Amino acid sequence: MTSMPHPVHGMEELCATGRELYQRALHEDSLSSQEVEHATCLTDLGLLQPSVEAPGTWTPVAPQIVLRRLLRASAEGIADERRREQRLVEAVAPLLTATEHKDAASTTSALTLHTSLERINRAIDEAVTDASEILAIQPRARSTHSGGVTDESALRRDQALLDRGGRIRALYPHTLRHAPKVAARYEQLRGDVQARTLDEVTDRLLVCDRRVAFIPARADRTTALEIRHPAIVTFLATTFERLWRLATPMFPQAVQPPSPDGITARQRAIAELLVEGHTDTAIAERLGMNVRTARVHIAKLAATLGSQSRAQLGYLIGRSGILDRGR
Numbered sequence: 001m002t003s004m005p006h007p008v009h010g011m012e013e014l015c016a017t018g019r020e021l022y023q024r025a026l027h028e029d030s031l032s033s034q035e036v037e038h039a040t041c042l043t044d045l046g047l048l049q050p051s052v053e054a055p056g057t058w059t060p061v062a063p064q065i066v067l068r069r070l071l072r073a074s075a076e077g078i079a080d081e082r083r084r085e086q087r088l089v090e091a092v093a094p095l096l097t098a099t100e101h102k103d104a105a106s107t108t109s110a111l112t113l114h115t116s117l118e119r120i121n122r123a124i125d126e127a128v129t130d131a132s133e134i135l136a137i138q139p140r141a142r143s144t145h146s147g148g149v150t151d152e153s154a155l156r157r158d159q160a161l162l163d164r165g166g167r168i169r170a171l172y173p174h175t176l177r178h179a180p181k182v183a184a185r186y187e188q189l190r191g192d193v194q195a196r197t198l199d200e201v202t203d204r205l206l207v208c209d210r211r212v213a214f215i216p217a218r219a220d221r222t223t224a225l226e227i228r229h230p231a232i233v234t235f236l237a238t239t240f241e242r243l244w245r246l247a248t249p250m251f252p253q254a255v256q257p258p259s260p261d262g263i264t265a266r267q268r269a270i271a272e273l274l275v276e277g278h279t280d281t282a283i284a285e286r287l288g289m290n291v292r293t294a295r296v297h298i299a300k301l302a303a304t305l306g307s308q309s310r311a312q313l314g315y316l317i318g319r320s321g322i323l324d325r326g327r
Helices: 014-028 041-045 063-097 117-128 149-163 180-188 228-247 267-274 280-287 290-307 310-320
Strands: 048-050 057-060 111-114 133-137 167-173 192-198 205-208 212-216 224-227 248-251
Touching: 014 057, 041 048, 041 133, 048 063, 063 205, 063 267, 063 310, 111 117, 117 149, 117 205, 117 212, 117 224, 117 267, 133 228, 149 167, 149 180, 149 192, 167 228, 180 192, 192 228, 205 228, 224 228, 267 280, 280 290, 290 310
Parallel strands: 133 167, 167 192
Antiparallel strands: 048 057, 111 224, 133 205, 192 248, 205 212, 212 224
């Protein structure tokens, strides 16, 4: 019996034959190479992958994993375009400033001045919304100004980041080591949050994902400069890292949130990198831990999900839905 040829369609589409074969693969756990030839869209989309244990057959990949991977690739493409726009702005900006009629808005993409507490807090909220890392220098305990951000809203914002598997590192002066407000803050936060102290620190600094930074523009802290210039942000993040290495731990251990399903927020972050195919070393570098600690987390994750192999672990992660629950 000769099967109909696979219909031509777009990369983002899944034909009826592909849907039928994928349902069979989920039910039977695998398909032969001959069957897969009739629906190449399954392999193009990554819904099927070659079996390690049975050469010549293909096994299904959880649709949650495939969708997440495709959406991430789309987001990376958008990010590449934005970086290209930034490079174009940086290339043309010197020509604009060389003309008689200077355009004051030519630098706003890299530097933005916020002249009220409301605008400062709105800009910080937008930067932190999808962030996975915050580096902060706090020369004094938080205080609530008229119209400013409250301790409660700041805690909610930071906790949301930690719940996504992100991390927060903060530097304080030694004089605040036992300040009630600072201690209470870290007693309430749950997740990968650490604080250290130094004899002296710089003025306030906030760096989000090493792509945007905020620094005060006036001594009264009612005006702030938002910085998106890569070179300046990298310089500020490097400065923070050097100060961090010299600092004394104040809250050195991350406190994990409750995990009724047995999976911590840190393990969810590792699980996401595992399904993307990262090595243990790459995972450790991305999450700021040593390789041994990363492997301990991976082993616990495998034991919780009942995985017998590294290949099976990725499939079980997607099927368990833990990545969706961690969002």
